[in-house]
Structures are given as C-alpha cells and as structure tokens.
Amino acid sequence: MNFSWDLLVNAFVTGVVLGGFYAAAAIGVTIEFGMLDIVNIAHPAFMIAGAYLAYLGWNSFAFDPFVAIAVFAPLGLLFGRVFYRAYHVFFERRGDESLQGLAFFFGILFIVEIGLVLIFGVDYRSISAPYLESTFGIGRISVSWRIMVPFLVGLAMLAGIQLYLSRTFTGRTILAVAQDIEAVRLIGANPVRAKEIAFGIATASAIVAGILLIIIQPVEPSIGRDYIGRTFAICVLGGMASIPGTLIASLILGVAETFTTTFFGPSWSPAVSFGLLLVTLALRPTGLFGR
Amino acid sequence: MSAAILAGASITKQFDGFAALTDVDLTVGKGERVGLIGPNGSGKSTLVNCFAGIIAADSGSIVFDGADITAAPAWLRAKHGLARTYQIPRPFHGMTVQENIQVPLRFAVGHRSARVISVEAQAILDQVGLADKASRSPKVLTQVELRKLELGRALAARPKVLIADEVMAGLSDSEVDEILALLTRLNAQGITILLIEHIMRAVMMFSQRIVVIVAGRKIADGLPDDVMRQDDVERAYLGE
Amino acid sequence: MSATFESHKSSVATPLYSGLAIVLAGATLVAVALLVGSRVSEYYYLAAYTILQFIVLGTAWNILGGYGGYVNFGAAGFFAAGCYTTVVLNKLFHLPLIVDMAAAAAAAGLMGLGTGYMTLRLRGVFFAIATLAVAIVLQTVISNWSFVGGGRGVYVVRPEISGLFGTYAHFLVMLMIGLATCAVFAAWAVEKSWIGVGLAAIRDNETAAETCGVPSLRLKLIAATTSGALMGMAGAPFPYYVSYVDPATAFSLAIAVNSIAMPLVGGTTAWWGPLVGAIMLGSVQQILTVTVSSAANLFIVGVLLVVFLTVAPRGVVGIVRAWKRGSQ
Numbered sequence: 001m002n003f004s005w006d007l008l009v010n011a012f013v014t015g016v017v018l019g020g021f022y023a024a025a026a027i028g029v030t031i032e033f034g035m036l037d038i039v040n041i042a043h044p045a046f047m048i049a050g051a052y053l054a055y056l057g058w059n060s061f062a063f064d065p066f067v068a069i070a071v072f073a074p075l076g077l078l079f080g081r082v083f084y085r086a087y088h089v090f091f092e093r094r095g096d097e098s099l100q101g102l103a104f105f106f107g108i109l110f111i112v113e114i115g116l117v118l119i120f121g122v123d124y125r126s127i128s129a130p131y132l133e134s135t136f137g138i139g140r141i142s143v144s145w146r147i148m149v150p151f152l153v154g155l156a157m158l159a160g161i162q163l164y165l166s167r168t169f170t171g172r173t174i175l176a177v178a179q180d181i182e183a184v185r186l187i188g189a190n191p192v193r194a195k196e197i198a199f200g201i202a203t204a205s206a207i208v209a210g211i212l213l214i215i216i217q218p219v220e221p222s223i224g225r226d227y228i229g230r231t232f233a234i235c236v237l238g239g240m241a242s243i244p245g246t247l248i249a250s251l252i253l254g255v256a257e258t259f260t261t262t263f264f265g266p267s268w269s270p271a272v273s274f275g276l277l278l279v280t281l282a283l284r285p286t287g288l289f290g291r
Numbered sequence: 292m293s294a295a296i297l298a299g300a301s302i303t304k305q306f307d308g309f310a311a312l313t314d315v316d317l318t319v320g321k322g323e324r325v326g327l328i329g330p331n332g333s334g335k336s337t338l339v340n341c342f343a344g345i346i347a348a349d350s351g352s353i354v355f356d357g358a359d360i361t362a363a364p365a366w367l368r369a370k371h372g373l374a375r376t377y378q379i380p381r382p383f384h385g386m387t388v389q390e391n392i393q394v395p396l397r398f399a400v401g402h403r404s405a406r407v408i409s410v411e412a413q414a415i416l417d418q419v420g421l422a423d424k425a426s427r428s429p430k431v432l433t434q435v436e437l438r439k440l441e442l443g444r445a446l447a448a449r450p451k452v453l454i455a456d457e458v459m460a461g462l463s464d465s466e467v468d469e470i471l472a473l474l475t476r477l478n479a480q481g482i483t484i485l486l487i488e489h490i491m492r493a494v495m496m497f498s499q500r501i502v503v504i505v506a507g508r509k510i511a512d513g514l515p516d517d518v519m520r521q522d523d524v525e526r527a528y529l530g531e
Numbered sequence: 532m533s534a535t536f537e538s539h540k541s542s543v544a545t546p547l548y549s550g551l552a553i554v555l556a557g558a559t560l561v562a563v564a565l566l567v568g569s570r571v572s573e574y575y576y577l578a579a580y581t582i583l584q585f586i587v588l589g590t591a592w593n594i595l596g597g598y599g600g601y602v603n604f605g606a607a608g609f610f611a612a613g614c615y616t617t618v619v620l621n622k623l624f625h626l627p628l629i630v631d632m633a634a635a636a637a638a639a640g641l642m643g644l645g646t647g648y649m650t651l652r653l654r655g656v657f658f659a660i661a662t663l664a665v666a667i668v669l670q671t672v673i674s675n676w677s678f679v680g681g682g683r684g685v686y687v688v689r690p691e692i693s694g695l696f697g698t699y700a701h702f703l704v705m706l707m708i709g710l711a712t713c714a715v716f717a718a719w720a721v722e723k724s725w726i727g728v729g730l731a732a733i734r735d736n737e738t739a740a741e742t743c744g745v746p747s748l749r750l751k752l753i754a755a756t757t758s759g760a761l762m763g764m765a766g767a768p769f770p771y772y773v774s775y776v777d778p779a780t781a782f783s784l785a786i787a788v789n790s791i792a793m794p795l796v797g798g799t800t801a802w803w804g805p806l807v808g809a810i811m812l813g814s815v816q817q818i819l820t821v822t823v824s825s826a827a828n829l830f831i832v833g834v835l836l837v838v839f840l841t842v843a844p845r846g847v848v849g850i851v852r853a854w855k856r857g858s859q
Contacts, residue, residue, distance in 0.1 A: 041604075041660075041663075090840070090841045094844065095384075098600055098602075099597075099600055099602060099795075099799065100795070102602045102655075103791050103795050103840060106604065106791060107792070107840065110784070110829070111830065111833040111837065114784075114829050114830040114833060118824075118830060228660075229663070229664060236657075267671070267674060267675055267682075268675065270671050271671040274663070274665075274667050275664075278665070285653055345742075364741070364748075366741045366744050366747065369744040370744045375742055377738075377742075381736045381738065381739035382735075383731065384735050384736075385734065385800065386732075393728070394728060394743045394745065395743035395744055398725075398744035398745045398746075399743055444742075445742075447743075448743065
C-alpha cells in the first residue's frame with residue numbers, strides 16, 4: 001500500500017468524476033425501482049446493449065458518441081415504452097410482479113448478456129474520438145476527457161430528468177404515481193401511461209449511460225453484472241426515489257470504489273458496491289434521503 | 292363500562308414529519324360495542340394498524356387483556372385474541388375460501404388435526420354465510436362475500452376483540468344490514484367489537500359508545516347521541 | 532351442508548402416498564444404477580449427475596421462492612459455498628464426503644439464515660438483491676483467497692472407493708440420487724405441513740397472514756435456512772465431480788439461471804414442479820451441449836424461461852391442473 005498525498009487526491013477526484021457517471025447509470029433504476037416499484041434488474045443489460053449500439057454506430061458509420069446518443073436515445077425511449085407495455089400486460093395485470101415478474105427481468109438480463117456474447121463474442125470493444133484522447137488539468141491533478149465527458153453528460157442528463165419530472169405535467173404525474181398510485185387513479189389520470197413514459201425515459205437513460213460507459217472503457221458483455229450491484233446500491237443508499245439522493249450516493253460509491261481499487265487492488269472492487277448495499281440494508285434501509 | 296380489554300394510551304405516530312396520531316387514548320371495555328369515526332385521513336386506519344401490530348407507534352402503550360402488547364409482533368397479538376379485518380379485503384388468492392379460514396385455525400388457534408380444522412372451518416363458513424362458496428376461489432366472490440370472508444378469518448382466530456375496519460364501505464343498504472346483523476350476533480356471543488365506519492346509521496345503531504378522531508387527535512368519546520351533538524364533531528363532518 | 536372438496540390446489544388432507552412414492556422412486560433409481568453398473572457409458576452417468584444436481588437446486592430454491600414467494604438470485608453463491616466447504620475440508624483433513632456434505636449444509640444454511648435475518652423483514656425484492664450481493668461478495672472473497680486457489684482454482688483428487696460402486700462417477704451419481712430424493716421429500720413434507728400452509732399465506736398476502744397468527748419472519752427464516760442448506764449440499768460433491776474447481780465454475784451462470792428457470796418452468800406451487808422443470812430443461816441442455824456452444828445453450832434456457840413466464844406463468848404444474856379442471 002503506497003500512500004502519498006497526490007495519490008489520495010487523485011483517487012478522490014477520479015472517484016467523484018466516476019461517481020457522476022454512476023449516477024447516469026443509476027438514474028434509470030431510481031425511476032423504475034425507486035419511484036415505480038418495478039424491479040428491473042435487467043437495467044444494466046440495457047445499458048450494455050447501449051454500449052454495443054454505440055460500438056456498432058462507430059464501427060459501421062463512424063458515429064461520434066454524441067451522434068450515437070442523438071440516434072439511440074430516442075430508440076431507447078420507444079423500446080422502453082413498448083417493453084413496459086408488455087410487462088404490464090403479462091405481469092402487472094396478472095398480479096404476478098413479485099415472483100414471475102422478477103424472474104422475467106432476470107431472464108431478460110440473462111438473454112441480453114448471452115445474446116451479446118453470441119453476436120459479438122467476449123472480446124473487449126471500444127470506441128474512440130479525437131477529443132477524448134487528451135487530459136484536462138485541475139491544478140496538479142490531470143483527468144482524462146474519457147471520464148470527464150461522461151461525468152458532464154451524466155450530470156446534464158440528471159438535471160434534464162429532474163427538470164422534466166418537476167416541471168412538466170407528465171413528469172409530475174410520474175412523481176405522483178411514485179407517491180400514491182391509487183390517488184392518481186382517483187383524480188382521473190392514467191398511471192399506466194405515466195409509468196410507460198417513465199420506463200421509456202429510464203431505458204433511454206440506460207442507453208445513454210451505456211454510450212458513456214464505452215467512452216470510459218472498453219466493454220464486454222459480462223460487465224453489466226457489476227452494475228446491478230452499483231445501480232441498486234445507489235438507489236437504496238440514495239433513498240429510493242430521490243434524484244439528489246441518487247447523485248450523492250453515486251459520488252460516495254465512486255469514491256469508495258476508487259479508494260478500494262487504489263489502495264487494495266482492483267480485484268476487490270465488485271464487492272464494494274454490494275458490500276455497501278448490504279450494510280445499508282442492514283443498518284438504514286430507508287437510505288440517506290429516504291422515507 | 293366494564294373492565295377494559297383493550298386500552299391504547301397516548302398513542303402517537305408520525306410519518307416523515309406528518310403527525311398521523313397525536314396522544315390518542317382509546318379504551319374498549321369487555322363485551323362493548325364501540326364505534327370509531329372521523330373524516331378521511333384522520334388517522335383511524337393508523338390507529339387500527341397500531342393496535343394490530345402492523346406498525347409500531349412512536350410512543351404510547353397498548354394493553355390487551357391485562358398484558359402489555361406494545362412491542363408484541365402482529366401474529367402474537369392475533370394468537371392472543373386480537374383480530375382485525377382489512378378495509379380492502381386481503382384474501383389468500385392461491386387457496387379456496389375454506390382454506391383461507393383454515394389458516395387462522397392452524398396458526399392463531401393452534402389446531403393440529405386436519406379433521407378438526409376442516410370441521411371448524413365449515414362451522415365458521417356457516418356462521419358468516421359463505422358455506423356454499425367453501426371450495427371456490429376468492430377471485431369469484433362478490434364484494435360483500437369478500438367482506439364476510441374477512442370476518443370469517445377474523446372469527447376463526449377466536450378473538451376476544453374484533454376490530455372491523457370499514458367492513459361495510461361501498462356496500463348496498465341491505466348488504467350493510469347483513470353485516471351489521473352478523474356483527475351484532477358475534478357481539479352477543481361475547482366478542483368485543485371496535486367498529487370503524489363512515490356509514491353513520493350503522494355506527495349509530497350498533498355502538499354503545501362512539502369515539503371521534505379528527506386530524507390525529509381524539510375530540511370526543513361518549514354516548515352516541517351526546518357525541519353527535521357536540522359542536523366540534525358537527526363541524527368536522529359538516530364544515531364551518 | 533357438506534363441503535365437496537374440488538380445491539384447485541392439492542387438498543390439505545392428502546394421503547401419505549406421495550411421500551412414500553418419492554422415497555420408493557429414489558430407492559429404485561439407486562438399485563437400477565447399481566445393477567446397470569458399467570454396462571452404460573460414463574457419459575450417461577455424468578449427464579444424470581448434472582440433472583440430479585439441478586433437481587436438488589431447483590427443489591431447494593422453490594422452498595423459499597415458490598412456496599414463500601421470496602426470490603433468490605444468488606443460488607450460485609450457496610452452491611459454491613458448499614463446493615468450497617469441501618475444498619477447504621479436503622485440504623485440511625481428508626474426510627468422507629458425507630461429512631463434507633453435512634458441513635456444507637451447515638455453512639450454506641447459516642448463509643441463508645444470515646441473509647434472511649438481514650433482509651426478510653424488508654420487502655421481498657431486497658432479499659432478492661441481497662442474495663445476489665452475498666453471492667458476488669463471496670465470489671470476490673474466494674477469488675482473493677489463495678488457500679483455496681484464488682482465481683486460478685484448485686485440483687481435488689478423487690479418493691479410492693471399494694468395488695461395490697464401480698467407478699467414482701457411479702458413486703457420485705448414487706449419492707446425488709439419494710440427495711435428490713431427500714430434497715424432493717423435504718419439499719413435499721414442507722408443502723403438506725403447517726410450514727407450507729403458512730408460507731402459502733405469506734406468499735399470497737404477508738400482512739393478512741400475520742393477522743391470522745402466522746409468524747412470518749420465523750417461517751421465512753426456516754425456509755431460507757433449509758433452502759440454503761440443500762443448495763450447499765448440492766455443491767459439496769461438485770469438486771470431486773469436476774476434479775478442478777475455480778470460482779468461475781463454482782459460481783457459474785448456468786447454476787444461477789437454472790435454479791430459477793427450472794422451478795418456474797416446471798411450476799412453483801407443487802413439490803414436483805422443480806422436478807419436472809429440472810428434467811425438462813436439464814435434458815434439453817444435455818442434448819444441446821453436443822450440438823451448440825455452451826453460450827447458445829444457456830441462451831435457449833433464458834429464452835425458454837421468458838417464454839414460459841409470459842405464456843404459462845404457472846409452469847407445467849399450472850398446465851396440468853388447468854387440464855384436470857377442464858376435464859372434470
């Protein structure tokens with residue numbers, strides 16, 4: 001274990017920047033699980049699918065990552081809406097969410113990961129763009145644009161979603177459904193449509209997060225599994241339905257993981273998020289900002 | 292009033308800053324018929340949940356049949372004879388109506404023999420008027436039948452006290468009379484009943500004493516006619 | 532008024548025939564295996580071992596998942612706990628496999644109890660995520676533990692055995708037949724007992740169950756511990772079966788998905804559901820192993836799971852019961 005002040009500060013800054021990206025990955029889970037009570041553990045699979053879409057776009061059409069976002073995020077929105085409709089018909093209407101529904105998402109997670117292995121193999125895939133190769137200096141710390149771009153885009157996406165939910169009618173309906181779905185029905189609004197749109201937004205955010213992921217690092221299909229722990233740990237620690245909570249929890253996780261990797265080695269890193277989740281569930285299940 | 296069988300003292304419960312119940316005292320005497328009324332959102336269901344052990348009050352105590360049950364889990368309270376029905380019926384969908392009744396017979400009462408359980412379940416179904424639906428699924432029951440199933444399950448636990456939480460809500464006049472007759476019969480058998488209701492004629496007919504809760508606080512507790520004449524009770528129901 | 536019991540679920544007052552049938556079937560299978568001996572190629576024994584292992588895993592998973600409604604995403608973790616208990620005990624002493632299995636049951640059972648105690652008072656989904664967490668944390672710990680070979684894995688030497696069983700593979704298969712019989716019998720016993728009734732009530736509506744006097748936490752912990760212990764026992768012989776164990780094999784995806792897919796495809800509301808599911812999906816995978824890649828194999832299992840969930844959510848058990856109702 002090599003201690004030095006520079007190492008510490010570097011790890012902290014990297015952790016914060018990484019945390020910003022983690023927030024982008026987790027916001028979808030906050031919406032789906034925290035707000036709508038849909039336990040979509042396949043969310044990381046959608047994210048990885050997004051990463052591979054970015055790869056396809058870059059490889060076949062020389063898509064810049066921002067172009068990929070502009071093209072694939074709307075597709076994600078549409079797909080999410082259709083997917084939720086199917087889930088609603090086959091599981092929510094039958095009252096089967098807690099067992100069959102949960103197993104369903106597990107099956108989807110599985111199919112997407114193995115499907116990606118069958119199509120792309122287990123080799124790492126990456127993309128590049130000229131502006132990603134340089135670094136960005138803050139005093140003595142240098143941070144690569146490869147993680148700075150996802151940090152900034154991630155924050156922007158979070159802000160955008162927060163604005164949408166608090167300022168638009170549909171957004172506020174979604175928040176109302178999160179609080180009390182029966183009340184929403186009683187006032188004559190359609191909670192299912194609100195949930196459908198919310199799920200679409202969450203899926204789009206997963207696609208974007210996937211594109212950001214492949215900017216940060218090369219990807220291969222099984223990486224999604226690491227993000228199950230991260231996204232759900234962040235959602236729970238952040239208090240379930242709180243967007244600011246998601247951000248704070250993401251930063252905490254990012255720093256905790258980076259410190260662990262820096263001082264104890266990368267092989268312990270998958271355990272950090274799950275360990276944090278278990279501790280939160282054991283000690284304070286309502287999270288930092290939750291009810 | 293005879294000796295208290297259920298006594299809640301200074302019950303307070305907050306949800307995330309919202310005061311659902313503040314310092315509520317509610318006592319029910321053995322064999323009594325007590326009505327609990329109050330506007331929507333006044334805290335009645337929260338109070339029932341505190342009595343039943345579904346949620347834990349922030350402060351206050353609950354004494355049942357001489358024992359302090361404030362910290363006791365819900366299932367233990369059921370075993371000792373504190374039964375409740377749910378406002379929105381919660382049948383066990385994967386079982387038949389009779390099997391639903393068998394659950395409290397097996398757990399709250401503690402019967403071991405399948406034959407005894409079966410016989411007693413049938414008797415209870417007869418009592419609540421569901422005998423012909425014994426082997427059907429709860430999914431095919433009408434609203435009033437679902438309410439009877441709730442009462443049947445509560446009855447199967449051999450309760451000393453039965454808390455009926457809005458068991459008549461949304462029923463027609465004749466259905467309300469049916470349930471009311473059933474509850475009166477049960478009370479005549481010695482079961483203490485705490486009736487939470489919005490249907491005023493039912494509450495007035497049934498209760499020996501009425502308690503009124505508004506905005507989490509008890510504002511009245513006495514004979515039905517006296518309570519309904521109180522100014523603040525009139526205001527709570529009819530507005531300023 | 533008499534109660535004609537055309538229940539759409541098995542009646543509570545079932546004769547003991549099923550339990551006896553299970554034990555007899557198990558004994559018969561062992562006898563058959565002994566008689567057949569080496570006349571059948573080793574391949575069939577290995578295939579049988581895998582399917583029997585899945586019968587145990589699926590049945591064990593279902594005790595908490597199907598009966599109680601609490602999903603376990605980390606079956607691979609419990610299986611691997613049993614696996615590595617054997618590895619550790621084998622390195623320290625040289626104990627008979629039965630002792631390894633007992634130790635594995637204890638270790639994995641404790642894991643189930645601990646995970647359950649932490650999360651079974653919260654909503655079901657938190658238990659599910661916690662089981663996944665426990666599996667991954669365990670995998671990380673074992674991958675970093677050099678005593679059991681860390682990420683590189685470890686070799687385990689099969690002991691010599693006497694002539695009664697023929698080869699060691701035969702012995703393992705017969706052991707697994709015994710374990711599968713025990714697991715299925717245990718599931719049947721739980722389902723028909725007061726524990727099963729309580730779990731069914733908890734699954735349908737936990738709050739109402741509590742109000743009926745069902746001690747839900749206690750029953751869930753019993754189910755979680757039993758389920759975990761059985762899954763650990765399924766893992767205990769695995770090191771001897773494969774001879775080389777590493778975290779990737781012990782914590783494999785195949786274990787994780789099959790433990791969930793088999794009960795759900797077979798049907799979660801009866802003791803014979805996971806059995807049917809394991810035989811169905813296990814056979815499909817064994818047949819496909821020689822024709823497609825292992826990834827494609829697992830892909831098909833995943834697809835079958837999703838298809839059954841959308842089209843036949845009650846599994847084969849549901850289909851059989853609906854057909855019986857229809858023909859009455």
